[in-house]
Amino acid sequence: MLKQNKFVSAISIIGTALAIMMVMVIIVTDQIKTNNIAPEINRNNSFYLKYHIEKSKEEENSYSSGCVTYNVYKNYLSDVKSYDMATLFTPVWSDEKYIIHVNESKIRRFEPVRLCDADYWKVMSFDFVEGRPFNQIEFNDGLNNAVLSERLAKELFGKESALDKTVYIFKQLYKVIGVVKDVSQTFEFAYSEVWAPYTTVPNFEEEGYHAIYVIDDKDKRSLFYEEMRDVERKYNANEDWNLTLQGPYNHRLQMGASYSNVKPEFVLIILKYVFIIAILLVIPAINLSSFSISAVKKRTEEIGIRKAFGARNKSILLQVLYENLFTAIIGGFIGLILSYFTVIWLKEWLFNVTTGDSIPLVAFVSPAVFLYVFLVCVLLNLISSIVPAYKASKMNIVLSLNQK
Amino acid sequence: MLKHLFKIIWTERKVNAWILVELILAFAILWFCCDYLLYSTQKLLEPKGFNTEHTYIIDIWNEDEGLFEDIDYEEMEEEEFNVGYTNARTIVSNWSDAIWEIYDRIKRHPAVEHASLSLYATPYAGSYAGNTFWFDSISFGAQIKKVTPEFFDVYQIDILKGRKFNETDDITENNIIISGAQDNIYKKINFLQIDTLLSYRKESKYNVIGVAEPTKRLEFENYTPAVYLYLSKSDEQLIGELSSFFREFSVRVKPEADKNFAESFLNDMQSQLEIEPFFLASVIPLKDRRSEYMQIGEYSNGFKSIYSISAFLIINIVLCVMGTFWLRIQSRRSNIGLRMALGASKRSIQVFFLVETLLLLFLASIVAFLLCININEILSEILKEIELPIIGRSEFGAYISNYLITFFIMAIIAALSVWYPAKKASDIQPVEALREE
Numbered sequence: 053m054l055k056q057n058k059f060v061s062a063i064s065i066i067g068t069a070l071a072i073m074m075v076m077v078i079i080v081t082d083q084i085k086t087n088n089i090a091p092e093i094n095r096n097n098s099f100y101l102k103y104h105i106e107k108s109k110e111e112e113n114s115y116s117s118g119c120v121t122y123n124v125y126k127n128y129l130s131d132v133k134s135y136d137m138a139t140l141f142t143p144v145w146s147d148e149k150y151i152i153h154v155n156e157s158k159i160r161r162f163e164p165v166r167l168c169d170a171d172y173w174k175v176m177s178f179d180f181v182e183g184r185p186f187n188q189i190e191f192n193d194g195l196n197n198a199v200l201s202e203r204l205a206k207e208l209f210g211k212e213s214a215l216d217k218t219v220y221i222f223k224q225l226y227k228v229i230g231v232v233k234d235v236s237q238t239f240e241f242a243y244s245e246v247w248a249p250y251t252t253v254p255n256f257e258e259e260g261y262h263a264i265y266v267i268d269d270k271d272k273r274s275l276f277y278e279e280m281r282d283v284e285r286k287y288n289a290n291e292d293w294n295l296t297l298q299g300p301y302n303h304r305l306q307m308g309a310s311y312s313n314v315k316p317e318f319v320l321i322i323l324k325y326v327f328i329i330a331i332l333l334v335i336p337a338i339n340l341s342s343f344s345i346s347a348v349k350k351r352t353e354e355i356g357i358r359k360a361f362g363a364r365n366k367s368i369l370l371q372v373l374y375e376n377l378f379t380a381i382i383g384g385f386i387g388l389i390l391s392y393f394t395v396i397w398l399k400e401w402l403f404n405v406t407t408g409d410s411i412p413l414v415a416f417v418s419p420a421v422f423l424y425v426f427l428v429c430v431l432l433n434l435i436s437s438i439v440p441a442y443k444a445s446k447m448n449i450v451l452s453l454n455q456k
Numbered sequence: 457m458l459k460h461l462f463k464i465i466w467t468e469r470k471v472n473a474w475i476l477v478e479l480i481l482a483f484a485i486l487w488f489c490c491d492y493l494l495y496s497t498q499k500l501l502e503p504k505g506f507n508t509e510h511t512y513i514i515d516i517w518n519e520d521e522g523l524f525e526d527i528d529y530e531e532m533e534e535e536e537f538n539v540g541y542t543n544a545r546t547i548v549s550n551w552s553d554a555i556w557e558i559y560d561r562i563k564r565h566p567a568v569e570h571a572s573l574s575l576y577a578t579p580y581a582g583s584y585a586g587n588t589f590w591f592d593s594i595s596f597g598a599q600i601k602k603v604t605p606e607f608f609d610v611y612q613i614d615i616l617k618g619r620k621f622n623e624t625d626d627i628t629e630n631n632i633i634i635s636g637a638q639d640n641i642y643k644k645i646n647f648l649q650i651d652t653l654l655s656y657r658k659e660s661k662y663n664v665i666g667v668a669e670p671t672k673r674l675e676f677e678n679y680t681p682a683v684y685l686y687l688s689k690s691d692e693q694l695i696g697e698l699s700s701f702f703r704e705f706s707v708r709v710k711p712e713a714d715k716n717f718a719e720s721f722l723n724d725m726q727s728q729l730e731i732e733p734f735f736l737a738s739v740i741p742l743k744d745r746r747s748e749y750m751q752i753g754e755y756s757n758g759f760k761s762i763y764s765i766s767a768f769l770i771i772n773i774v775l776c777v778m779g780t781f782w783l784r785i786q787s788r789r790s791n792i793g794l795r796m797a798l799g800a801s802k803r804s805i806q807v808f809f810l811v812e813t814l815l816l817l818f819l820a821s822i823v824a825f826l827l828c829i830n831i832n833e834i835l836s837e838i839l840k841e842i843e844l845p846i847i848g849r850s851e852f853g854a855y856i857s858n859y860l861i862t863f864f865i866m867a868i869i870a871a872l873s874v875w876y877p878a879k880k881a882s883d884i885q886p887v888e889a890l891r892e893e
Binding site: 057059060063064066067070074151160162223331332334335336338339341342343345346398401 | 470471474475477478481482485517519735737756757760764765768769771772775776778779780782783786787
């Protein structure tokens, strides 16, 4: 059937492939950002507290917003009990680098450092090349232990094992106790080159933090939210400022909360996706429709004969839909392959990462992705073939046979 | 010929309806893309007020940054506080001396033509300080830039009236240089006529000693009115909190020496600029600063979104025009054969197809144009809400230029895509085509 009109078939397949490619780039990007992918393996059960706003009780327009302060964490969030795991850590900003050097050497490196607690290593799942993370006792004692990324360990110590070597971070001497496989910058909460306990920094009570709560049990969640509101009430009773916690948000909502004083709008996030996918599917669909109408027109006599032998309207309708679905699936498959290359090519734009680091391949080859491709193909096919198929099924037998 | 073409378009209206709908939709979306690109190009063509060719930022870090943040003065006894305060004063004056020494050493590097030291003043700087000023009874906000006199040489910012800073301005504190927006006019104030400004609370008075040409923070933005203050040696903002982020050593390199400057400067000066606790961290070309600013300001992403949507639309238009006309030739083989048998040349057949395509595009563009100007405001509101980069202008001049450019782009694409089917059509042998009849 495809061979009947090679040129038009090719054009239809290219059109489908292009549409599927664009949609898949969006879906795969979204998957990488939202699915449980190591090291961030608890995204689906995580609740994020990144920022809060403090409004003055006296002056009306005076407020300050920023990361979670240690005071709020230590004295107020400690009342929250309905969770399975929780961690407190500092965010890693792309423009904030720390000076790192080995022993007394004056060759300095500028690397991001993440300060975290011991439970961070339970919430995240890192792949340790050698060594281990720091534990609760070492964290409490404020031992200067650090974990490095594989890349940094190689740069600092060459081929030698980095374990038990010492390194200067913030002018303090740290012992390397672990080396982890490099983490892509697409992981907002896992990425870093150096990890250290926050208790080792002299002014850790002044730092700004993010907190993640992992709650497996769905029933606990409403209680958890209730406790968070209690935290605000207690704070407002004790302090000079009125506290509004920005969250806790689930993983998708926290992606929208990129500024400390902006509340993410779920409806807008969805609207954006709907709008973009509409543009990407409707325009090729109009294209494909007009081609398959011409194709159906040419086959008027075939349809007429089928009808004369008793085929029902419904089966004619399904026949046209099936045939077009075949083209759509070929196009979809090509589109999926193209989308791999596009994501790799455009990753800096899609994920706002700066260096050429790797994208986790899991996101591309998963049953969910194949299911999405199939669904998008069916959707595109439905939009583009429903009119031609309906027309074909409603053709008048006498007229169509008469054409011969 | 036109009348005949309209007749053909009408008889094939069922197929043409599809191609028209597609062209209308594509035209309408491409219209917004062109609007964005056109607006950006216009902004880009305006003089930006500075020149960053051969300029670099010398990034000097302080290993003891944040030293003062750790000290909690509130909990100190009075005596302890006094000692701490005296110590702090010593450190501050040592650091200050070190910074100006580093500045002198940078100036002495043979490749450096001009060097300046400034606070939150360089082009493409992410940091911004602003204040409100009064001129007569009108108040306006302006960016505050603290600079050494050489700043205007490094970035080649012209002084349109009056003079640049010189050392005497260090003593007479309230001398300033100002610049306005487009044509040095802002809020209907002509900056060239300002002699004195009052501060926000009207407690201090500034003498305007010069008016500089207006500058932008980035090419694609509007001009920002600015007030330049003389950066004095005793300015403590140079060493204060987070200062390494605001403190800017900039250099203009002699054009002939601008080869591998960053690398060779790093090698030459590493040890010379190491004055405890300061050290040379990196040398950043201004064009890197620019792309960083574009990234943070979402300009890069905006352009990429626009480019990819435009590319997608253009490919679809190509496929649509090619496919539709390919099918049309097949159904009109006999028609074409007859025309050729009656003496039509190959060329005239091709022109016939071309004009038919352009005519369809023209019809679509008129509908899309009316659609665009009527839903412009609503649609651009929606598009803005979902964070697509949209300008959303509603000036008649912009409509016309947008229309022309969008039509021009689409016409070229449509003409190119109809070429192959048209050529195929003109290759038809009249005899064969007629025999099929």
